[in-house]
Amino acid sequence: MESNRFTGSSGEIPAVLVPPTDGPFRHRAARFRDLARSRSSLAGYLNLMAGLAEIQAGLWNDAAAALPLDMAGLPENPAWRATLRSIADRLTPGEPGLASLLNKIRQATDQELAIWGNGVLAGDFDHTDAGITPLVAAALQIHMTSFASRLEKEGLGPTRNDATCPVCGSLPVASVRQTGGAVHGLRYLVCGLCGCEWHRLRIQCTHCGSSKEVAYFAIEGGSDAVKAEGCGDCMTYVKIMDRDKDAAVDPFADDIASLAVDLLMAKEGYRRLGFNPLLVPGG
Numbered sequence: 001m002e003s004n005r006f007t008g009s010s011g012e013i014p015a016v017l018v019p020p021t022d023g024p025f026r027h028r029a030a031r032f033r034d035l036a037r038s039r040s041s042l043a044g045y046l047n048l049m050a051g052l053a054e055i056q057a058g059l060w061n062d063a064a065a066a067l068p069l070d071m072a073g074l075p076e077n078p079a080w081r082a083t084l085r086s087i088a089d090r091l092t093p094g095e096p097g098l099a100s101l102l103n104k105i106r107q108a109t110d111q112e113l114a115i116w117g118n119g120v121l122a123g124d125f126d127h128t129d130a131g132i133t134p135l136v137a138a139a140l141q142i143h144m145t146s147f148a149s150r151l152e153k154e155g156l157g158p159t160r161n162d163a164t165c166p167v168c169g170s171l172p173v174a175s176v177r178q179t180g181g182a183v184h185g186l187r188y189l190v191c192g193l194c195g196c197e198w199h200r201l202r203i204q205c206t207h208c209g210s211s212k213e214v215a216y217f218a219i220e221g222g223s224d225a226v227k228a229e230g231c232g233d234c235m236t237y238v239k240i241m242d243r244d245k246d247a248a249v250d251p252f253a254d255d256i257a258s259l260a261v262d263l264l265m266a267k268e269g270y271r272r273l274g275f276n277p278l279l280v281p282g283g
């Protein structure tokens with residue numbers, strides 16, 4: 001699966017890596033479960049997200065069958081609404097708060113679902129209940145990742161020198177330092193919605209491009225593979241996850257498991273670039 005993504009003309013760096021054709025969700029679910037075992041204070045949420053990723057994996061083939069789809073029009077698409085309603089039906093309520101959120105999705109009109117979907121696509125979370133946003137994002141991720149996994153790699157890139165996904169325009173959830181093959185040691189930003197990864201130089205601020213004041217931050221006792229790359233010029237940061245140190249790293253799961261890094265960065269006065277749609281600030 002991984003090796004397939006990295007085959008390209010030898011000696012050239014792929015500008016964009018598309019998601020694997022069988023999707024990232026089964027691996028993500030397993031990673032969430034693993035992290036839930038080792039991060040006991042966050043176990044409840046990590047296990048909930050593991051269940052969500054398992055549902056995403058289960059709906060993967062249905063999404064692939066629902067072609068063709070354009071990403072911007074997704075919230076108006078009946079296939080996407082069916083996906084979101086399936087998530088609400090399949091997720092185990094566990095606690096009363098979640099049960100009422102799931103009911104809210106089940107009872108929502110097509111128009112309400114579209115408003116929520118468009119809000120998350122635009123990175124605007126003001127019109128959606130913070131508890132619902134991860135579920136809306138999960139439904140978007142299934143279709144957008146499915147779409148991205150079938151893109152012709154040759155037609156992608158070069159990427160614009162900015163922080164948004166070259167395929168769907170969303171902000172990154174985090175960045176990864178790759179291991180193996182032509183991309184070994186290179187840093188790629190990971191899209192929070194379609195799962196594409198695009199190349200960006202390390203030790204260079206993702207937001208302003210400066211390399212003068214870049215510094216790395218980590219939590220003592222936390223994962224050795226997860227750090228924050230902070231820029232002292234514009235005071236933004238993005239997490240960087242090292243697949244060489246831990247090959248099982250998943251940008252979404254490891255991001256939530258390393259919330260302590262975000263708390264540290266906030267204390268140091270840094271603002272996060274991008275967001276994890278599975279954990280919305282204030283949610």
Ligand SMILES: [Zn+2]
Nearest residue numbers: 165168191194
């Ligand atoms: Zn994207």
Ligand SMILES: [Zn+2]
Nearest residue numbers: 205208231234
């Ligand atoms: Zn900067």
